[in-house]
Structures are given as C-alpha cells and as structure tokens.
Amino acid sequence: MIEVSHLVKSFGSLVAVDNLSLQIVPGEILGFLGPNGAGKSTTMKILTGYLKPTSGTVKVNGINVEQDPVGVKQLIGYLPEGAPAYEEMTTRRFLTFIAELRGYTGHEIVKRLDRVVDVMSLSSVIDRRIETLSKGFKRRVGIAQAIIHDPKILILDEPTDGLDPNQKHQVRELIRGLSKDKIIIVSTHILEEVTAVCSRAVIISDGKVLEDCEPSTLETRSKYHGAVTLICSCETDFARMRVATKALVADMPPIVDEDAFRLTLFQSESSRPLLLHVTKLLEETGVVAEVVSEKGRLDEVFRSITKSAEVLA
Amino acid sequence: MRAINIVMKRELDSYFSTHLAYVFILIFLVLSGVFTFYLGNFYERGQADLLPFFNFHPWLYLFLVPALSMRLWAEELKSGSIELLLTLPVTIVDAVVGKFLAAWIFAGISLMMTFPLWLTVNYLGDPDNGVIFTSYIGSWLMAGSFLAIGSCMSALSKSQVIAFILCGVVCLLFVLAGYPLVLNSIKTWVPLVVVDSVASLSFLNHFNSISRGIISLRDVLYFCSVQVVWLAATVVVINARQSR
Numbered sequence: 213m214i215e216v217s218h219l220v221k222s223f224g225s226l227v228a229v230d231n232l233s234l235q236i237v238p239g240e241i242l243g244f245l246g247p248n249g250a251g252k253s254t255t256m257k258i259l260t261g262y263l264k265p266t267s268g269t270v271k272v273n274g275i276n277v278e279q280d281p282v283g284v285k286q287l288i289g290y291l292p293e294g295a296p297a298y299e300e301m302t303t304r305r306f307l308t309f310i311a312e313l314r315g316y317t318g319h320e321i322v323k324r325l326d327r328v329v330d331v332m333s334l335s336s337v338i339d340r341r342i343e344t345l346s347k348g349f350k351r352r353v354g355i356a357q358a359i360i361h362d363p364k365i366l367i368l369d370e371p372t373d374g375l376d377p378n379q380k381h382q383v384r385e386l387i388r389g390l391s392k393d394k395i396i397i398v399s400t401h402i403l404e405e406v407t408a409v410c411s412r413a414v415i416i417s418d419g420k421v422l423e424d425c426e427p428s429t430l431e432t433r434s435k436y437h438g439a440v441t442l443i444c445s446c447e448t449d450f451a452r453m454r455v456a457t458k459a460l461v462a463d464m465p466p467i468v469d470e471d472a473f474r475l476t477l478f479q480s481e482s483s484r485p486l487l488l489h490v491t492k493l494l495e496e497t498g499v500v501a502e503v504v505s506e507k508g509r510l511d512e513v514f515r516s517i518t519k520s521a522e523v524l525a
Numbered sequence: 526m527r528a529i530n531i532v533m534k535r536e537l538d539s540y541f542s543t544h545l546a547y548v549f550i551l552i553f554l555v556l557s558g559v560f561t562f563y564l565g566n567f568y569e570r571g572q573a574d575l576l577p578f579f580n581f582h583p584w585l586y587l588f589l590v591p592a593l594s595m596r597l598w599a600e601e602l603k604s605g606s607i608e609l610l611l612t613l614p615v616t617i618v619d620a621v622v623g624k625f626l627a628a629w630i631f632a633g634i635s636l637m638m639t640f641p642l643w644l645t646v647n648y649l650g651d652p653d654n655g656v657i658f659t660s661y662i663g664s665w666l667m668a669g670s671f672l673a674i675g676s677c678m679s680a681l682s683k684s685q686v687i688a689f690i691l692c693g694v695v696c697l698l699f700v701l702a703g704y705p706l707v708l709n710s711i712k713t714w715v716p717l718v719v720v721d722s723v724a725s726l727s728f729l730n731h732f733n734s735i736s737r738g739i740i741s742l743r744d745v746l747y748f749c750s751v752q753v754v755w756l757a758a759t760v761v762v763i764n765a766r767q768s769r
Contacts, residue, residue: 223769260612264768285614292612296605298535300543312531313613357609 213237214259214365214395219268221254221419228254230419231268236395236412238364241387243410243427244399247518251419252399253293256369259397260290272365286314289363291371295354299343303334303353306342307360314361328356331386347374355383365395372405384409403510407431417518431508433516438479439506440490444499447473453499460489476506528615532623533630536597540631549593553635556585561642573650578642579660579736583700583728586671591692593632594675595685597624598763602683611767621759625669625676625752632668636661656738663735666748667728671696673755680762696728699751703727 214236221229229251236242244252257263259270261281270277272284298306307328311321329335332352337345342353351374358366371387372380387396387409400406406413407427415423423430431437442457444450450473457466457477464478479486487505494501540546557578561567565577601607610620646652671692678691701707702723712720724730731744 257608262608262612262767282614282616285612288612290609290612292605292608294605296609298539298606299604300539301535305538309531309535310613313528313615315527315614 213273214397215269215271216255216259217269217271219255219258219270220266221251221258221263222266228419229258229265232416232419232421234414234421234424236397238393238395240412241396241398241410243406243413244397244416245401245403245406245413245514246399246416248401250417250518252416253369254419255416256290256367256397256399257292260288260367261285262292286361287363288365288367289358289361290366291354291358291368293369295351297342297350297353297357300341302339302341303329303345304338306353307356310357311360316361324360328360331359332356333382348376348379351375352379352383355386359390363394365397366390367397369399370401371398372400372402380405403514407510415514415517422517430510430513434508434510434513435478436506436512437508438484438486439476440479440486441474441476441504441506442490442494443475443502443504444473445501449473449499449501450475452497453494453501456493456497456499457490460486460493528619529623529626532610532615532620533627536624536627537631540627545593545596546631549589549631550635550638553585553589554638556589557581557639557642560585573646573652575642575646575652575657575660576736578639579664579732582664583667583732586668587696587700588693590632590668590671590696591675591678591689593628594672594692595679595688597628597676598680598759599682599685599688602680602766603685611763617760617763621676621756621763625672625756625759628672628676629665629669632672633665636665636668653738656736659738659740660736662740663732663744666735666745667732670699670728670748670751670755673752673759674699677755677759677762680759680766699726699728701727703729 214234216232216234219229219232220227232251232255244255246252254263258265259272259277261277261284264278272287275283275287277284298309301309304325307325308321311324316324329338332355334349334352334356337349337353342350345353351371355368355371358368366387368387372383375383384405387398390396398405398410407430410427413423413425413427413430414421442453444453450470454468454475457475460483461477461480463482464480466478467476468474477483477486477490483489487503490503494503540549560581561575561578565581567577570577598607601610611617615623643657646657647654674695675688675692678695679685679688681691682688704727708720708724711723725747731747734741735744
C-alpha cells in the first residue's frame with residue numbers, strides 16, 4: 213500500500229506537486245494522466261526516493277521513504293522517464309548488474325535474467341550494447357530491469373513511449389498479467405492506454421489531483437458517450453431523418469454533415485438511451501440509414517478537465 | 526560493502542568497454558616517458574633513481590586526472606542513469622565510494638603499467654627500490670586525492686567539460702599551495718601560522734616527503750583525509766541535487 217499525504221515539491225518558485233494526497237492499494241493499476249509538466253514524473257521520482265519532497269510524506273507498506281529510502285527502493289521496480297541505462301553495457305551485463313544490486317547471486321541471477329529476457333523478448337539483443345538498440349528495445353530493457361526482482365510495486369514512467377503498436381500491446385499485456393497482488397503505477401499521455409490497462413485513473417494538472425475515478429466513468433463524461441451517428445445514402449432520406457430526430461435532440465444540438473449525409477446525435481438526460489430511441493424512430497419512419505454507436509472520447513474529457521482547471525486558476 | 530563492490534566493478538568495466546582505459550593508459554605512458562626522459566633528463570643526471578619520473582606526477586595528474594574523473598557523475602547526470610542508480614537499493618555513500626574506488630584502482634593500474642621504467646633503472650644501475658616503492662604509493666595516494674576532488678566537481682555539473690575545468694583549477698590550487706611562488710607572495714602579509722597551514726595543504730609537500738622514501742603517518746593521513754573530505758562533499762552535492 214502506498215500512502216501519499218499532502219505532498220508538496222517545489223523547485224524554486226515553481227510548484228511541481230501541490231498538496232497531493234493519494235492512497236493506492238495492492239491489485240490496483242493506476243494510470244497517471246496529465247499534460248506535460250503536470251507533475252507526474254516529479255511525483256513518481258518522489259515515490260521512488262529519487263527526489264526528496266519539500267513537505268508531506270510518502271509511505272510505502274508503512275515505511276517512510278525519507279526515513280528508509282533503501283528499504284523502500286527494495287520494494288519498488290522503477291522505469292524512469294526515457295528509460296535511461298548504462299548504454300555502453302550489453303543488455304546481459306546491464307541486467308546482471310541490476311540483479312546483483314538487487315541482492316541476487318550466482319545461479320539465481322541467471323534464472324532471473326532468463327525470465328525477464330523471455331517476458332520482454334530480449335533474446336535477440338542480449339549481447340548487444342544498449343546504445344546500439346532501437347528505442348523500442350531500450351524501453352523493453354528498461355522494463356526488464358524494473359521487473360527483475362518481481363517487485364510488489366511497479367512504477368513505470370511512460371512505458372510505451374516510442375514503441376510500435378505491437379510492442380505497446382505486448383507491454384500492456386505484461387502489465388495486465390502482473391497486476392494480481394501488486395501496485396502498478398503507469399504514467400502516460402495516451403488516454404486509450406488508461407482504459408486498456410488501468411483500474412483507476414488519476415488526472416493531475418499543475419501538481420493537483422483533478423480527477424480520481426475508474427477509467428470507464430471517465431468515458432461516460434464525454435459528450436460522445438452514448439451518442440449515435442446516422443449515415444444516409446441519399447438526400448431525401450437524410451432530410452426526413454433530420455426532421456424525425458428533431459424532437460430527440462432538442463437540448464443538445466447535433467453535428468450535421470450535409471455533404472456526407474451524416475448526422476451525429478448526442479445523448480441527454482431526456483433522450484437516454486439514445487440508441488434505442490433512434491432505432492425505434494428509424495423503424496417507424498422507414499428511413500434507411502447506417503447507425504453507428506459512438507464511444508466516449510477520452511481526449512475530449514481530458515481537455516475539458518485540464519482546461520477548466522486552467523480557467524479556474 | 527557489497528553494493529560498493531558492485532558499483533565499483535560496473536564502473537571499472539565501463540572504463541574498459543568504452544576504450545577510455547586504453548586511451549588513458551597510452552597517453553599516461555607516453556607523457557610520463559616524455560617528462561622523464563626529455564624534461565627530467567633521466568640519462569643526463571647519471572643517477573639510478575626515478576626522481577625525474579615522480580617529480581612530474583603532480584603536473585601530469587593536473588590534466589590527466591580531471592579527464593578520468595569528469596565523467597564520474599556528469600555523465601550519469603546527463604544521461605539520466607543517475608535516476609536509475611539512485612532508485613536501486615544503494616545509498617549515495619555506496620555509489621560515491623564505489624565510483625571513486627573504480628577510478629582510483631584504474632589510476633593504480635595505469636601507474637603499474639609504468640613498470641618498464643623501474644626495470645630500466647634497475648638495469649642501468651642500483652637504485653633504492655624501497656624509495657621507488659614508497660614513491661609509487663605516494664603517487665597513487667596523491668592520484669586518489671585528485672580523483673576525490675574530481676568526483677565532487679563532476680557531481681556539480683551535467684557538463685563534462687565544466688567538470689574537467691573545475692577539477693583542474695581546484696587541483697592546481699592544491700598543488701601550487703606548496704610552491705615558493707605562492708608561499709613567498711603571501712609570506713609578507715599573513716601570519717606565519719597561515720603560511721604554514723597553506724603549505725601543509727599542498728599535495729606537493731606531502732608527496733615530496735613520501736617520494737624521499739619515508740612513508741610517515743602524517744602524509745598518508747593527509748591524503749586519506751583529503752579523499753574523505755572531498756568524497757563527503759560529493760555526497761553532499763548529490764544529496765542537495767535530490768532535495769533542491
């Protein structure tokens with residue numbers, strides 16, 4: 213369990229983390245979201261004991277990070293932003309070095325190495341210098357390094373940055389597979405990633421928590437949540453449809469694309485569930501149209517949450 | 526202890542895998558040869574000792590040691606690997622000492638590579654090998670003190686160039702402190718106690734007394750305490766970086 217209470221970190225006059233409090237329990241995969249410079253990385257650096265907070269405390273499994281940093285570091289696996297490594301070393305030597313520092317010796321190191329090399333598919337680059345590896349492989353070496361001791365707490369700062377779609381998928385699968393009794397904190401600015409892997413989403417901006425909820429609830433806050441798009445094949449159908457749906461969307465103006473005969477209707481309190489109403493309407497009027505059910509758009513939610521905070525400030 | 530050893534091994538390893546080690550040893554050997562034979566008049570003196578060799582060590586170290594120490598922390602700061610290192614279960618002291626020891630051992634290896642000179646002087650005459658041995662020890666201790674200063678300077682900046690220059694300047698002050706040039710210029714206007722304490726800070730005085738063949742506890746303690754003080758300063762600098 214991680215308990216962050218009233219955490220403040222300022223660099224001179226800049227307040228990077230502003231009175232942040234959080235509790236994270238085992239089994240949770242927490243997605244840390246926020247615009248660049250929101251304080252995500254700084255918070256992670258404090259959790260891992262790299263930076264010292266200006267005020268406030270961080271307790272990991274009851275251990276205060278400031279009082280026993282080494283004790284906390286033993287519990288945590290951490291991928292710093294940009295996946296730094298000793299680039300002149302080969303993957304094998306680098307991972308061996310990490311395993312040694314994690315306290316393993318002899319055969320245990322070989323066993324641990326084999327496991328992470330297998331999990332992260334690193335066998336093709338095991339004897340290559342890290343500086344010669346592609347961005348994707350470097351990132352995977354960084355994650356391998358973080359999970360070598362099978363940590364109870366895994367903190368990954370932008371783990372899928374620079375990976376291709378297949379590798380992203382692989383990393384997400386890995387994170388999901390790990391989560392049983394662990395705490396995993398992932399920072400990202402890819403919102404889909406949060407719905408794909410996380411059980412909890414925390415949006416921060418200017419060092420403050422703006423939103424702390426399940427990723428699925430985040431989606432429902434989108435204007436597009438429950439929205440329906442209708443696409444007609446001819447002008448007459450389109451015109452009839454516009455008239456027929458007028459009553460449904462009285463309080464929410466629809467988006468109309470005259471050239472493509474497209475109409476997007478938004479769900480409001482009175483028109484819920486919109487999809488059902490629309491299909492019923494189409495049946496009644498006999499209009500032929502393609503019906504597309506929209507999903508909540510996370511970046512729109514993200515924008516509205518972080519922008520409104522800016523306006524308030 | 527274990528962590529120090531692992532950090533040290535990795536660091537030493539990286540000297541050799543980046544070829545820094547080979548370049549450094551080569552330059553060290555060439556320069557010490559040049560100094561000994563041309564500037565030190567090794568043959569012309571007609572004496573079977575290595576004084577011309579050791580006399581130039583403080584000056585040689587003045588720019589070779591910063592070249593060795595500049596990367597100790599500056600490189601980690603630049604590449605961000607310091608964040609990785611310091612979030613592993615090691616203390617800052619472990620990391621500082623481990624890295625310093627790697628550099629110091631490497632300096633020792635470079636010194637040992639000058640053994641042909643020792644063979645030569647033994648072939649040419651009948652030197653006092655005890656003096657030569659203590660001179661080697663003295664030179665190594667002095668190199669360690671230079672390196673400890675370099676370690677601290679390297680932690681001050683992300684830029685290796687700045688680390689190099691800072692280290693060179695501070696080391697120069699420590700070397701020059703014992704030179705008549707400096708001592709004479711302050712003798713006239715400061716009390717004798719100050720002159721003596723400035724002189725006692727000099728690498729040169731302590732190194733010279735060791736290279737005369739006497740390893741006194743005073744000189745060894747001096748070099749060791751310089752190392753401890755500057756390594757402690759390195760720890761303070763890195764600590765300050767984390768709580769800035």
